[in-house]
Amino acid sequence: MNDRKSKSPFGDLGVSVAIQNLNLKYQQKLVLRDLNWTINRGENWILGGISGTGKTSLAKIIAGQQSALGDIKVSFAINSILPPEILFVESWYQFKNLEGVANFYYQQRYTSQQAKDTLTVHAELVNYGKEKGLHFDQIEPILEALNFSSFASSQLIELSSGEHKKLQLVKALWLKPQLLIIDQPYTGLDASSRKNLNILLDEVSAQGVQLILICNDTELPNSINHFAEIKDGQLIEVDSLELATDTQKHEREIPDFLKESPVYSSQSIVKMVDVNISYGEKQVLKNINWEVKAGEKWLLQGHNGSGKSTLLSLINGDHPQSYANELYLFGNRRGSGESIWDIKQHIGLISPEFHWYFDATSTVWQSIASGFYDTVGLFQQLPYSKSAQVDELVEYFGLTASKNELLSTLPLGKQRLVLLARTIIKNPELLILDEPCQGLDQQQTQHFNQLIDELCGNGMTLIYVGHFESQLPTCIEKRILLEKGEVKVVENILESV
Incomplete structure (x- = not known):
């Protein structure tokens, strides 16, 4: 049974989301079908289940990055000191060079010329802080917790997938939006970073940030109190110990x-x-x-x-x-x-x-x-x-x-x-x-x-x-x-x- 907290201490300041009759068709295939989902203030969710059921699409729709048919109402907390934003952290991070181009080739990250093509991690964070009106002295504890302080001078193109994931997470935890949606938060992270990420997520949750994490992991933040999956195009709330996986056995013989x-x-x-x-x-x-x-x-x-x-x-x-x-x-x-x-x-x-x-x-x-x-x-x-x-x-x-x-x-x-x-x-x-x-x-x-x-x-x-x-x-x-x-x-x- 789920014995986690049912409400955040800042629940009265949280976000509520009401989704009604949401439909999404992709290449003639109905991905989401009359989906309904109510997220109450103070609720932190895991959205799990098998690949390809529409979890990422649903997250993008909530964040306003993808259109669909249906009703979505988001009510931000008026009295909260947190920005009234929904931040969606994608599974992969798409960066651009200084000319605004993102079409890099694979071997380019190892060549000596890339230093002139992309920003450093420090410059990227400085730009983000200015854009969002954030204080730079608040970021160091996050960098240290995720073991990312030493990458300040690294070029974006030099970073591995796990390091890019950390950069996304650093930005999100620094911003502390009222609703934070993270697609595959633990992808590419080592064991120590996963543990520290959960601590950081609990900390921002205690400050009023509500969470939706898209993953099937079992080691989760303590603040998570609701679990759901998408099945046949509809959202179903499930127990934390019963997140569905594809139980069909693969019996084809290897070629x-x-x-x-x-x-x-x-x-x-x-x-x-x-x-x-x-x-x-x-x-x-x-x-x-x-x-x-x-x-x-x-x-x-x-x-x-x-x-x-x-x-x-x-x-x-x-x-x-x-x-x-x-x-x-x-x-x-x-x-x-x-x-x-x-x-x-x-x-x-x-x-x-x-x-x-x-x-x-x-x-x-x-x-x-x-x-x-x-x-x-x-x-x-x-x-x-x-x-x-x-x-x-x-x-x-x-x-x-x-x-x-x-x-x-x-x-x-x-x-x-x-x-x-x-x-x-x-x-x-x-x-x-x-x-x-x-x-x-x-x-x-x-x-x-x-x-x-x-x-x-x-x-x-x-x-x-x-x-x-x-x-x-x-x-x-x-x-x-x-x-x-x-x-x-x-x-x-x-x-x-």
């Missing part, structure tokens, strides 16, 4: 071409010898020594900002400083004549950042097929054998009904499944999965990790980045832990359990 072992070009997949990476005076990686051998399954962990994304960019051939280090990939020293595409043909990659920059105008089928050529869109005709493999994966992931739809039109969870299919289409020697289950619900996460266990049982090499210990493939054997750019731990997980 035959993914049951075969990868053809290895070398028994040494990755070898780093005293690798160092710096941006100006800021050293991101310090004296990294690490070897990944064929068939090994590694877990890569570390707090946000520990250097994980930079380490992976070296392996994937995206980082220009790899030439200045002693780095061996698939048996060859980096810089011995191989191109970035020679490296990528051995690798299957998925990461939040790659998802950001992927061509959202490709169809589902084209997106998966592009994995054969490591492109962000399909620019050539596939031979019959490869087309058949795409069809097999489309069927396996349950995407047949969506195969001709644009990737950008799918819910985030399904977009991620499409990119997962793209990642494994060529049965690569090395699978790099950087927070692969961001945006997926519990059932989808479990299914994906079962798939990885099955794939890696046939000899594929794996580097898996994940913060949640309970949401990892069981095949993982070894762990490397980074701390402030240095290797803190290298261990055999099976022996340490």
Whole structure:
């Protein structure tokens, strides 16, 4: 049973929202159907359930960012010192360069020119504070709690997905709007940051901020007192212990071409010898020594900002400083004549950042097929054998009904499944999965990790980045832990359990 507080101490100053007969149709499909929802003053909600049910769309409608048919009435507290605003924090943050352009390419975050293209974190926060009339001395406790103070001089384009999430959260907690809606608040955050975020959310709730969090997480702020899901287009209040997940079992057999072992070009997949990476005076990686051998399954962990994304960019051939280090990939020293595409043909990659920059105008089928050529869109005709493999994966992931739809039109969870299919289409020697289950619900996460266990049982090499210990493939054997750019731990997980 839900034993949480039923009202905030500032409930009489809170926001009330009345939604009646809300309807939303998307591409001829009715997503929200005569939806009704009453949010009373002092109520803090979790909106959970399976991907694709319209949770994000509903949040955008409440925040006035998306139109729909129906009645929405928002009553702000007149006597509150908090701004009468509804702030919607999206799952992903879309930043722009100094010229107002947002169309960056994936490798651009690692080049030396980006410093001239985007604002620093400090400049971004200064601009936001001026725009909203906020006092800068109030932000430092938030930065410290989320371990974000050290990123003041970092360029926006240099930030990882978890760091961008923190920047959004810092702004929201600094503003303290009367109604704060956060889509996937814990995405990309390490365990310490998740815990501190809950404390901060409870603090602002006690000051009168009402919360709507879109997530299926179990470790939540104490101030949450109502739970709901969207089912068949309508909102249903549920008990906190019974948030729905997709209970349908996935019984399709893995395609035959993914049951075969990868053809290895070398028994040494990755070898780093005293690798160092710096941006100006800021050293991101310090004296990294690490070897990944064929068939090994590694877990890569570390707090946000520990250097994980930079380490992976070296392996994937995206980082220009790899030439200045002693780095061996698939048996060859980096810089011995191989191109970035020679490296990528051995690798299957998925990461939040790659998802950001992927061509959202490709169809589902084209997106998966592009994995054969490591492109962000399909620019050539596939031979019959490869087309058949795409069809097999489309069927396996349950995407047949969506195969001709644009990737950008799918819910985030399904977009991620499409990119997962793209990642494994060529049965690569090395699978790099950087927070692969961001945006997926519990059932989808479990299914994906079962798939990885099955794939890696046939000899594929794996580097898996994940913060949640309970949401990892069981095949993982070894762990490397980074701390402030240095290797803190290298261990055999099976022996340490």
